[in-house]
Amino acid sequence: MMSELLDLNLVEASKALKNKEISSLELTKAYLKSISDTSSLGAYLEIVEDKAINMAKESDKKLIDATARPLEGVPIGIKDMFCTKDIKTTASSKILENFIPTYESTVTQNLWNDGAVILGKLSCDEFAMGSSNETAAKGNVINPWLKNKKMSPGGSSGGSAAAVAARSALAATGTDTGGSIRQPAAFCGITGLKPTYGRCSRWGIVAFSSSLDQAGPLTRTVSDAALMLNSMAGYDQKDSTSANLKMPDLMDYLDKGIKGKKIGIPKEYTQDGISEDIVKFYEKSIGWLRDEGAEIIPVSLPHTKYALPAYYIIAPAEASSNLARYDGVRYGARQEASSLDEMYELTRGNGFGDEVKRRIMIGTYVLSSGYYDAYYLKAQKVRRLIKEDFENVYKKVDYILTPSTPTTSFELGKKQDPLTMYLNDIFTVPASLAGLPGISLPVGLDKSGLPIGIQLIANSFDEAGLISTARVLEMSAGFNFIADGAAK
Amino acid sequence: MSNKDTIVDVPTVNKIARLSRLDIPEVNKESLTNDLNNILGFVAQLDEVDTSNVEPLASVTGHKLPLRSDDVNDGNIEDLVLKNAPESSSGFFVVPKVIE
Numbered sequence: 001m002m003s004e005l006l007d008l009n010l011v012e013a014s015k016a017l018k019n020k021e022i023s024s025l026e027l028t029k030a031y032l033k034s035i036s037d038t039s040s041l042g043a044y045l046e047i048v049e050d051k052a053i054n055m056a057k058e059s060d061k062k063l064i065d066a067t068a069r070p071l072e073g074v075p076i077g078i079k080d081m082f083c084t085k086d087i088k089t090t091a092s093s094k095i096l097e098n099f100i101p102t103y104e105s106t107v108t109q110n111l112w113n114d115g116a117v118i119l120g121k122l123s124c125d126e127f128a129m130g131s132s133n134e135t136a137a138k139g140n141v142i143n144p145w146l147k148n149k150k151m152s153p154g155g156s157s158g159g160s161a162a163a164v165a166a167r168s169a170l171a172a173t174g175t176d177t178g179g180s181i182r183q184p185a186a187f188c189g190i191t192g193l194k195p196t197y198g199r200c201s202r203w204g205i206v207a208f209s210s211s212l213d214q215a216g217p218l219t220r221t222v223s224d225a226a227l228m229l230n231s232m233a234g235y236d237q238k239d240s241t242s243a244n245l246k247m248p249d250l251m252d253y254l255d256k257g258i259k260g261k262k263i264g265i266p267k268e269y270t271q272d273g274i275s276e277d278i279v280k281f282y283e284k285s286i287g288w289l290r291d292e293g294a295e296i297i298p299v300s301l302p303h304t305k306y307a308l309p310a311y312y313i314i315a316p317a318e319a320s321s322n323l324a325r326y327d328g329v330r331y332g333a334r335q336e337a338s339s340l341d342e343m344y345e346l347t348r349g350n351g352f353g354d355e356v357k358r359r360i361m362i363g364t365y366v367l368s369s370g371y372y373d374a375y376y377l378k379a380q381k382v383r384r385l386i387k388e389d390f391e392n393v394y395k396k397v398d399y400i401l402t403p404s405t406p407t408t409s410f411e412l413g414k415k416q417d418p419l420t421m422y423l424n425d426i427f428t429v430p431a432s433l434a435g436l437p438g439i440s441l442p443v444g445l446d447k448s449g450l451p452i453g454i455q456l457i458a459n460s461f462d463e464a465g466l467i468s469t470a471r472v473l474e475m476s477a478g479f480n481f482i483a484d485g486a487a488k
Numbered sequence: 489m490s491n492k493d494t495i496v497d498v499p500t501v502n503k504i505a506r507l508s509r510l511d512i513p514e515v516n517k518e519s520l521t522n523d524l525n526n527i528l529g530f531v532a533q534l535d536e537v538d539t540s541n542v543e544p545l546a547s548v549t550g551h552k553l554p555l556r557s558d559d560v561n562d563g564n565i566e567d568l569v570l571k572n573a574p575e576s577s578s579g580f581f582v583v584p585k586v587i588e
Contacts, residue, residue, distance in 0.1 A: 102568040198549050211547055240553050309531040320508065327509075329581050331572035340584045341509070349511025357510055358523055364508040365496065365524070378534050380544030385537065387545060419526050435548030 003488055005030040006167045010074060010224035013170060017063055017073045024063065024073025027170075028056035028117050031075040034487035035119060035168045041142045041485060043153075043163040045080050046088050047120040055117040062115065071231055072115030077169035079160050080121045081128055082108050082215070083204040087118075091206040092136040093126045095332045095351025105204025106236045107173065107215045114231040119169055123159030126353045127323065128180055128208045131424040132412070133158030135355040140412050143188055145450055147485030151409040154184030154424075160218045161188035167487045171219045171228050175205060177212045178311050179428025182440035185218055186404035186453025189442040189483060191470075192218045193225045194428075196461045197435035198243035200229075201236030209318040210241075212311075212432050222441060222470045226250035229463065248464050256468040259293035263469075264397035268304035269427055274406045277446035282403050285443055285454045288476035289401065289469075297397050301389040306382050307430040312422060313366050313379035314433070319356075320363025326351065358418060387434040394459045399469050402427050404440040404453035431457045439470045443477035451481070495528040496521060 005027055008016060016022045032049055052075060059073035083089050083101035090096040104112075112118070125135040132152040134140045141158045143151040144166040153162040157174030161184035164172050174181040176194035185192025193216045200215040207213065217228035230250050236242045265286060270279060290296050328334035328347035335346035352360070366375035393400065406426055410416075431438040437460070440453040454473065458466035496504070501521045505512045512520060566579050575582040 334574035
């Protein structure tokens with residue numbers, strides 16, 4: 001019975017709950033068991049069993065008296081970047097190891113308001129800075145694919161991606177600054193959607209790079225992503241960059257098809273260094289969309305090459321400013337010292353990991369007197385050119401298709417230097433800088449049996465069209481593999 | 489991708505660490521300096537781009553920051569505000585002495 005419960009994806013489970021074929025309590029218990037069965041992956045930082053059981057019981061009441069809400073009774077996991085009231089929220093950092101928020105993030109509150117059940121908090125790279133989950137203070141998460149080889153789940157939402165792929169969460173939240181939802185989704189053979197900047201409120205999400213950070217779902221299917229984002233998105237007065245635009249019900253767009261739609265294929269995304277198997281599946285994906293009636297149009301995004309260098313100025317600059325709040329005074333860990341400055345330096349030196357320190361240092365340098373124009377202002381100018389590249393292309397096409405990552409997952413612990421690690425996000429960063437919505441979905445396996453992700457990028461606020469197109473690609477690809485490390 | 493130019497040296501790293509209020513152990517300074525040089529060398533590619541007539545882009549939203557009326561709407565939560573403080577007293581955050 002447990003295996004049958006775990007076989008249901010989010011949309012199917014939601015339907016079975018509403019038809020009273022299953023109860024939220026049995027579904028939630030199956031997932032709690034699954035968390036314990038897959039605990040060696042290290043996806044969860046905190047499991048809230050009692051709360052999950054109570055929420056499931058509440059949901060079962062609503063399911064019986066027919067007042068069920070859109071996500072009634074579905075057990076999900078939350079990336080540890082979201083503040084959850086009375087539940088420890090660490091952003092995978094030692095400096096927040098004992099932080100218990102007194103308030104709830106808007107996105108998670110939206111999910112609870114729609115009936116979802118929390119299972120626990122999911123590991124990520126420290127402050128979402130990383131692409132392999134190896135910067136997490138409590139150690140990396142293991143990808144459930146080729147489990148014995150200990151592959152990276154990607155990052156920063158590595159715990160979220162691993163949990164969904166391992167069936168220890170029916171769905172999960174993530175945050176994406178330069179690829180932190182899409183890259184781990186690609187590495188773990190699941191779907192990850194980064195909405196348009198402004199679609200989901202940033203209020204109550206631990207801030208990394210505020211002009212880029214955006215929350216989104218990690219799920220098994222495109223329909224599941226639509227159902228999750230329906231609840232997560234929405235205008236919020238508490239986030240000054242929140243978009244006051246109503247998002248249509250994404251579930252209405254699943255079967256719209258793509259006949260007559262124009263798909264752009266940017267020539268800059270098939271460069272040296274990209275794996276052969278990924279190129280093969282990229283070409284297959286282009287063929288599938290053509291077969292379904294889309295028009296394939298070669299396009300150029302000439303400043304693509306400069307997206308990563310611009311990102312590695314802008315994101316650290318904003319991070320250095322955002323992370324100034326960890327001063328050992330208002331919350332977080334404190335190292336005792338005799339003077340205030342020494343207290344700051346010891347607290348921060350001891351509380352932050354190496355990657356976070358590197359980024360704070362880079363950010364502080366590029367914002368410092370004498371270097372601001374040469375680095376920060378320059379990067380902001382290049383950011384405009386990157387955004388204009390997309391604007392020009394969207395005059396000619398409806399969607400852009402690219403690989404999600406240049407390679408599939410890599411082995412953990414093979415120390416990569418910081419710069420090589422940054423190159424993981426080469427295909428996801430451009431859409432982040434332009435604020436555009438993107439989705440990564442699995443389309444096949446490479447020679448070693450690791451999932452391959454393909455990315456679709458839509459114009460601003462066209463999540464509905466993104467879902468329609470992704471759904472067509474998903475149906476054509478027919479990816480139905482399950483990770484060997486998944487709960488049975 | 490290795491960068492032969494030295495953009496920052498150890499004294500500069502010390503200065504940035506001070507500005508960042510980060511205690512960096514002496515043994516880590518050399519490797520940190522190398523990492524920073526590699527990263528700064530990489531981002532220096534942007535010099536190739538002609539941005540002479542380009543305005544910097546700070547926000548992609550295109551909308552003006554909304555204003556709200558200046559009302560107190562979350563007051564009287566002193567306990568919650570102080571709940572996570574490493575040290576507090578009589579409704580205040582406590583820090584090491586800053587004046588003699």
